[in-house]
Amino acid sequence: MMMDSRMQHKFSMSTFVLLMAAGLATTACSNGSNQTTTTTTQTETAPAFVVGTDAPMASVVSFAVQVQSVTATDANGNTTSLISGTPTVDFARYNGLQTLLDMNDVPVGTYTSISITLGSATIGYLNMPASGPPSIATEAAVFPSSAATYTYTATLPSPLVVAQGEPVGLRVDFDLRKSITVDASGAITGGVTPTFDVKVVGIGDAGAYVDCFDAAVMSVNANGQSFVVQGPHGEQFTISVNGQTEWENGESISDLSTSSIVTLSGVLDKADATLDADDVGILSQNGFYAGGQITYVYPSPSNVVPAGSPVGFDLYVRGLLPETTGLKLGQIATVDLTGNEKFFIYWWHNPLTQFLFNPNTLIPGQHVSVGGPATGAANAGDVTVKRVVLRHWGFNGTVVPNSVDTANGTFQMQINGFAGLLVPQTVTVYTAPKTDFRDGLTGLSDVTGNVRVVGLLLKDPLSANTVLLAHYVDALD
Numbered sequence: 001m002m003m004d005s006r007m008q009h010k011f012s013m014s015t016f017v018l019l020m021a022a023g024l025a026t027t028a029c030s031n032g033s034n035q036t037t038t039t040t041t042q043t044e045t046a047p048a049f050v051v052g053t054d055a056p057m058a059s060v061v062s063f064a065v066q067v068q069s070v071t072a073t074d075a076n077g078n079t080t081s082l083i084s085g086t087p088t089v090d091f092a093r094y095n096g097l098q099t100l101l102d103m104n105d106v107p108v109g110t111y112t113s114i115s116i117t118l119g120s121a122t123i124g125y126l127n128m129p130a131s132g133p134p135s136i137a138t139e140a141a142v143f144p145s146s147a148a149t150y151t152y153t154a155t156l157p158s159p160l161v162v163a164q165g166e167p168v169g170l171r172v173d174f175d176l177r178k179s180i181t182v183d184a185s186g187a188i189t190g191g192v193t194p195t196f197d198v199k200v201v202g203i204g205d206a207g208a209y210v211d212c213f214d215a216a217v218m219s220v221n222a223n224g225q226s227f228v229v230q231g232p233h234g235e236q237f238t239i240s241v242n243g244q245t246e247w248e249n250g251e252s253i254s255d256l257s258t259s260s261i262v263t264l265s266g267v268l269d270k271a272d273a274t275l276d277a278d279d280v281g282i283l284s285q286n287g288f289y290a291g292g293q294i295t296y297v298y299p300s301p302s303n304v305v306p307a308g309s310p311v312g313f314d315l316y317v318r319g320l321l322p323e324t325t326g327l328k329l330g331q332i333a334t335v336d337l338t339g340n341e342k343f344f345i346y347w348w349h350n351p352l353t354q355f356l357f358n359p360n361t362l363i364p365g366q367h368v369s370v371g372g373p374a375t376g377a378a379n380a381g382d383v384t385v386k387r388v389v390l391r392h393w394g395f396n397g398t399v400v401p402n403s404v405d406t407a408n409g410t411f412q413m414q415i416n417g418f419a420g421l422l423v424p425q426t427v428t429v430y431t432a433p434k435t436d437f438r439d440g441l442t443g444l445s446d447v448t449g450n451v452r453v454v455g456l457l458l459k460d461p462l463s464a465n466t467v468l469l470a471h472y473v474d475a476l477d
Contacts, residue, residue, distance in 0.1 A: 060092050060123060060124070060125055060176055060180060060188070060417070060418060061092060061124045061125055061126050061136065061293075061316060061418045062090050062092050062093070062122075062123070062124035062136075062138075062318075062330055063090065063091045063092050063121065063122075063123055063124070063141070063176055063179075063180070063192075064088055064089065064090045064091075064121060064122050064124070064329075064330065065088065065089055065091065065118050065119065065120070065121035065122075065141070066086055066087070066088050066089075066118065066119035066120055066121070067083065067086065067087055067088075067089050067116070067117075067118060067119070068086050068117040068118065068119045068149065069081060069083070069086075069115070069116070069117045070082040070083045070114070070115075070116050070117075070172075071114070071115045071116075071117075072106070072111035072113070072114055072160055072170075073111060073112065073113045073114075073115065074109050074110055074111050074112060075110065075112050078107075078109070080106045080107055080109075080111070082106065082170070086119065090318065090329065090330070091174045091176060092124075092176060093318045093319070095393055095394030095395075095396070095452070095454070106162055107162070108162050108163050108164065109161075109162055110159045110160070110161050110162075111156070111159060111160040111161075111162065112155060112156055112159045112160075113153065113154065113155045113156060114153070114154055114156060114160075114170065114172075114198050115151055115152065115153040116151070116152045116153075116172070116194075116196060117149055117150070117151045117152075118143075118149060118150045118151075118152075118194055119148070119149050120140075120141075120148070121140070121141035121143075121192065122138050122139065122140055122141060123138065123139055123140075123141050123180065123188060123190065123192070124136055124137070124138045124330055125137055125138075125188065125418065126295070126316075126418050126421055126422075128421050132296075133295065133296035133314050133332070134295050134296060134314075134332075134421070134422075135332065136316065136330065136331065136332055138330070139188075139190050140190065141180075141190060141191075141192040142190050142191050142192065143192060143193070143194075144191075144193055150192075150193075150194055152194050152195075152196050154196070154198055156170075156198060156199070156200060157199055157200075158199070158200050159200070160200050161200075166202065166203055167202075167203060167268070168200060168201070168202050169200070169201055169202075170198055170199070170200060170201070171198070171199050171200070171201045172196055172197075172198050173196060173197040173198070174194070174195070174196055175195045175196070175197065177476075178195040179192055179193060179194050179195045180192055181193070203267075203268055209265070209266075209267055210264075210265060210266055210267065210268070210275060211265045211392075212263065212265065212391075212392070213231070213263065213264050213265070213275075214231075214261065214262070214263045214283065214289065214291065214319055214321065214369070215229035215230055215231045215237070215261070215262060215264075215321075216229060216230050216231075216260075216261050216287075216321050216322070217229055217256050217257065217258055217259075217260040217261070217262060218230050218236060218258065219258065220253065220256045220257065220258075222253050222254055222256075225240060225241050225242060225253065226238055226239060226240045226241065226274070227239050227241075227253065227256055229262065229264075237274070237275055238274040238275070239264060239266075239274065239275050239277050239280075240269065240274050240275065240276050240277065241253055241276075241277050241280065242276075244278065245277050245278055245279065245280060246278060246279045246280070246347075246349065247279075247280050247281075248279070248280065248281035248282065248344060248346060248347075248349070248389075249281065249282065249342065249344050251282055253280075255282060255285075256282070257285070259284075259285055259286060259287045260282055260284065260285055261282070261283045261284040261287070261288070261289040261321055261371060262280055262281060262282055262283060263280075263281045263283055263346060263369065263389075263391075264277045264279060264280045264281070265277065265278060265279045265347075266278050266279070279346075279347060281344075281346050281389060282371075282387075283369045283371040283387060283389055284371025284372060284386070284387060285371070285386070285387075286371065286372050286373040286374070286386060287322070287373065287374050288321070288322070288325060288371060288372055288373060288374040288376070288377050289319070289320070289321050289369055289370065289371040290315060290317050290319065290320050290327055290333065290369070290370055290377065290383075291317075291318055291319035291320075291367070291368065291369035291370070291391065292315050292316045292317045292318035292319065292367070292368075293315070293316045293318070293364075293365065293366070293367055293368075293393070293419070293422065294313050294314065294315060294316075294362060294363065294364050294365065294366045294367075294368060294422075295313075295314045295315070295316050295332060295364055295422060296313060296314040296364060297310050297312075297313045297314075297362050297363065297364060298310060298311050298312045298313060298314075298334075299311070310337060310359045310360065310362050311336070311337055312334055312335055312336045312337050313334075313335055313337075313362055314332050314333070314334055314335075315332065315333050315334075315335050315368070315370065315383075316330075316331075316332050317329055317330065317331055317332070317333055319369070322374065324374075325374050325377040325378055326377060326378040326379050326380055327377050327380050327383070328380070331380055332380075333377075333380040333381075333383050334380070334381050334382065334383060335370055335383045335384075335385055335388075336382060336383065336384055337359055338384070339359070340386070341359075341385060341386055341387060341388050342386065342387045342388070343357050343358050343359070343387075343388050343389075343390075344357070344387075344389055344390075345357050345389070345390045345456065346389055346390065346391050346392070347392075355461060356458055356461060357390045357458065360461075361458065361459040361461055362459075363423075363457070363459045363466060364422040364423065365395075365415070365419050365422040365423040365457050365466075366390060366457045366458075367390070367391045367392065367393035367457070368388055368389060368390055368391060369387075369388075369389045369391055370383070370385040370387065370388050370389075371385055371386060371387040371389075372384055372385035372386040372387065373386075390456060390458075391456075392454060392455055392456055392471060393454065393455075393457070394452050394453070394454040394472070394474075395413075395415050395419050395423075395427075395452065395453050395454075395455075395457065395468060396415070396416050396417055396419070396420075396450070396451075396452045396476060397413040397414050397415040397416050397420065397427075397450070397451065397452075397453070398413065398414050398416060398449065398450055398451075399411055399412070399413055399447055399448050399449060399450075399451055400412035400413065400414060400426060404444060404445065404447055404448070406444050406445055409430060409431045409432065409435075409444060410428055410429060410430055410431070411428075411429050411431075411444070411447055412426050412427070412428060412429070413426070413427055413429050413451070413453065413468070414426055414427075415427060416450075423457070423466060425466055427457075427465075427466045427467060427468050428465065428466075428467045428468070429453050429455075429467075429468045429469075429470050429473075430467060430468070430469050430470065431444055431470045431473065432470075435470045435471060435472070435473060436471065436472050436473070437472075437473050438472055438473070438474045438475070439474045439475040439476075440475045441473060441474070441475050444473075446475075447473060449475070449476075450475075450476040450477075451473055451474060451475060451476055452472070452473075452474040452476055453468055453470045453472070453473055453474075454470070454471050454472035454473075454474070455468055455469045455470040455471045455472070456468070456469045
């Protein structure tokens with residue numbers, strides 16, 4: 001099985017207008033009108049971004065924490081806030097992926113340090129019974145000295161210079177693996193000492209690509225080839241499309257309405273700070289979507305033909321729009337299948353999509369989005385949908401010794417932690433010439449030890465083996 005030619009370098013630039021992997025989401029609109037500052041006397045402003053990624057601890061399904069502030073400080077002690085409100089963020093939501101969250105105008109100046117204050121937090125992990133569907137357990141996170149809040153402060157390796165002209169931003173990497181305390185047996189203790197890696201980025205830098213942004217459509221200007229979307233926390237952004245923009249499932253801007261929920265990828269426009277989309281997928285045409293990991297697949301009873309064909313699956317909900325249905329973030333919802341749903345793979349535009357991803361190739365561990373009417377999501381135990389979309393996600397694991405095959409571009413991996421409970425079998429990882437090897441890896445021949453593969457988890461319809469198509473391969477320490 002080989003990777004589609006479209007699955008190339010799109011994930012190699014993915015950390016610009018983003019926010020700490022799940023997003024230090026704000027309630028401000030993209031014009032930054034809600035941006036506030038303290039003590040600074042400057043009045044001229046320019047765009048600045050908070051960007052991010054994460055290095056999740058593989059055994060943790062969620063780390064939800066209230067972000068109380070993100071503040072930049074200049075050499076004279078003047079400060080400015082880079083977010084508005086106090087959003088609750090799940091830092092484990094995007095394992096190896098980034099998403100567009102916010103941009104604001106802040107006072108021009110040279111900022112040399114950053115402070116991030118976190119409030120109450122919870123850790124979620126998966127309970128696996130001997131048989132039947134798994135469940136989610138949570139416990140309160142405990143900061144050092146049992147403090148109610150924790151403030152991380154660091155000097156930036158290079159200053160954040162905000163000036164008129166091309167926008168700049170901060171890339172913030174929250175490392176769950178180094179933040180959450182475990183005992184000698186590897187069990188989670190509940191202790192958390194937040195660890196970040198913060199650096200300045202510009203539009204042209206590697207990592208300046210938005211590869212995963214889910215949002216509701218607010219208005220459509222088909223003649224102007226643009227539309228406005230609103231993210232899960234109220235922020236709004238203008239999205240521009242053109243003749244090179246790829247649309248999933250054979251759809252186009254004319255199919256969008258204010259009932260549409262989309263996922264998109266693209267780059268920030270240097271001129272007007274809008275997002276230029278190179279790929280758009282419609283997750284729902286009926287005003288509701290949920291996204292996350294499949295934790296269990298329900299086969300049909302033996303007296304139903306065809307026996308064994310899935311009639312539904314359990315979904316661990318990581319993303320949700322709107323948040324006013326019967327579903328909640330961090331819970332497991334049961335999705336019913338009728339056989340009338342549309343199945344497709346994001347970023348794939350060929351006939352193999354239906355062959356590789358359909359009701360009979362659903363497996364635990366896949367990251368999917370479901371979309372349908374909001375009325376069908378009033379009960380978490382009985383969700384009805386019209387669309388199911390396979391998405392990319394990061395899988396942490398250990399490379400099987402002597403399994404690297406450079407001639408065929410493959411290696412074997414044992415997935416660890418949370419996803420490893422869902423995918424206990426060894427998987428074959430397929431790479432392609434444009435697969436991006438990161439964090440010290442220069443190619444397939446370097447792959448060994450512990451790695452994270454960001455890509456598509458699939459059930460090979462011919463062999464029934466589990467395979468993983470790699471966009472990124474990251475070295476893990």
